[in-house]
Amino acid sequence: MALPLTSIICLLLVVPASQGGRILVFPHDGSHWVNMRILVEELNSRGHSLTVIRTADSWYITDTSPYYSALTIDVKGGGNEEFFRHFVSQVIKIKKSKASAWAQFSLNMELKNRFSYFHEKVCETIVYMFENTTLMRSLQEAKYDAVLTDPGNGGGVFLAHYLRLPIVFNARWTVHGEAHFAIAPSPLSYVPLPPSELTDRMTFLERVRNVIYYITRMHLYKQTVGAHYSALSMRYFGPNVDYFSLFQAADLWLMRVDFVFEFPRPTMPNVVYMGGFQCKPAKPLPDHLEEFVQSSGEHGFIIMSLGTLIADLPADLAEEIAAAFAELPQKVIWRHKGSRPSALGNNTLLVDWIPQNDLLGHPKIRLFVAHGGTNGIYEAIYHGVPVVGIPIIFDQADNLSRLRAKGVARTVEISDLDRTNFQEAIQDVLNEPSYRMNMQRLSRLHRDTPMRPLDTALFWIEFVMRHKGAAHLRTESYKLPWYSYHSVDVMVFLLTAAGLLMFLTFGLLCFCLRLCFKRKQKNE
Template structure:
């Protein structure tokens, strides 16, 4: 989105979303009808947990409201007009998106905090994960040479190709102080401080490395795919988030007790050394990572099978209208029962008005009677 749902609407066929998130849960809330009570459902990118203080709840409400206004008035205006022109009738992008039969969300309860869900929303987080395959011979030999100390896997994702010389030397210097062997996915210039225990690769079989029995920790930027591979294999994390959903992802894993978070902007050599030693030597991080892994694997269906089932379900039944909530047919004030509240408030106000008038009338009458008696 946007775009795919317009094709489906023009062709008259049902469509399914595969989704990670929208900023502030805006699309899921406004278009999908997914409930998100701001009292305990943190807004995406807020870096908050489900245990919110008064100020955090206030920030959550303000963030939700700001995102709603931004989407409606700044981001969707032109799309709404475009969709109306293409479809030949008044409509909006959000209305069109709301016709999705299923929303396949690429997370799961091992990662998410408990929250309300709808029957046409399904978690399929980790659908790309699979058991580890054997490593290339040269890589396996290097991994085995680590002995009892094991290895650390390091990747900042496919979008970070290079670092400044200063930052790469800080990182390489920290890695050189570790007793573990390190496999670092990095395409930049070789750092001067690179230690003999660290090897740099243009590409690494990340899932297979994380599933290797000698892997002790994963240094990651916090992308969803890497997070789920770590959960799948039960590997604790050192998170160095940079942008997009990465801060939020690491915040979730930190709250689950399976990660330590570092600030990339202020990162120093001793910070990285301390963080890696903490997640490796403090057994609670490994225990929590394994607990999340057990939760992830203890599902009635594998995530990929569940995604396939619901896509085929929509194909078989030409949609899944019976799973869509009635909220799609309500106005915003009906959804929040503001019309009912307004009616009750009016009734209460009228009742109070009549009661006050009656009291004043009775008081005045009693006053006149008393005055006549005194005369």
């Protein structure tokens, strides 16, 4: 329920005294909030006061919390968990039935339209806020030190520029795709564009594919969000401000990546890496789970979870998975909300929820069957557990392709999954020592840092707050036109000068030759 305006003003002005700073948070709803919430809770524990902006129909961000004050905007935010659950269900059906390319294209267009609608609603939220003079005055009088936001939407970016506050991004994606491509040099010869499933060692044809993929994806991103944010930028910042330059002007980019997972690539001074910042040592399991995993003996146990958006799998697919698990000597803990498969073995425990991090950190864990979500992948790396992946949507296939390139995972496409090939992939990862050895090596590399990723992130957020930004770390290259950025104008000038010099030199030689020829004729 939305707060009355008077309550909002009181909420902003009556804040517990603290030695910490004041941070305005504009998150991205859905699973992105899981990551943002960790930063919010840790910042609160360090004495900072946080105000989190949410819409009236927010589906992950609660309106009450001991860690932050919620500022509920009385508009619809466009987030819809049921849509995405339905979308995932349709993707599974299309892949499993190997439907026509037209069916897949139509579903992708439905997703594109949903994202366009979502960004339209974000813009409506910002307009609602900007046009509410009382609310904006109260935000200005609150004297925030910074805006912490997720560039997966543009709300926090526009709000920060309007309030003239430093911006800290909690990022892996922006409205234009993978975040590095917005801020850092990204040579397409060895920097693969997610989610292309390419590596940093591309053949000629793969480089062609990467370039084409980049052009088409950038066009798609701009088509999806450009009209909405361009109109917003024109309305409040004038015709000379490109909306995406507002993103590129952010003071600090906290990247949820680690180069044990990512491929090496150029970066920038104001990019700070905090991949796996949500990972932590395992806690003791609940008694019933501890008893179950201890009963696995020397074989150990496997866990399977396909994320929050997959409520249940189609019955035939669940039967194939259950049948494959039933033939294993390992015990299995499977997060599954659907009906109980008839092929389920005595070795498999179905649960609605699992303490995933704690199970991955258990000494008897042998394998993680996952959909390829970023959080789960980093928890697997942190605890050194190899993966069998079942990618379904978004960046999951690309994430798993990176694990395959590191030699720590196998992938089973849902379109081909049956009990035979699923069990074959599991047995391969369980019985081939290189998968576990490689993952444990990644785990050692990931953990071997001078500071925890979360502590690094908190230090840099507070750095921006202390110094009112980090302009000295921010490149101004985004302000250059494309022909200046790529030195096209310089190359044209140098080529023109070289051509002119050659022309003059050739002309001078011709003149000298003609002069010599005339003198020779006169002498004869």
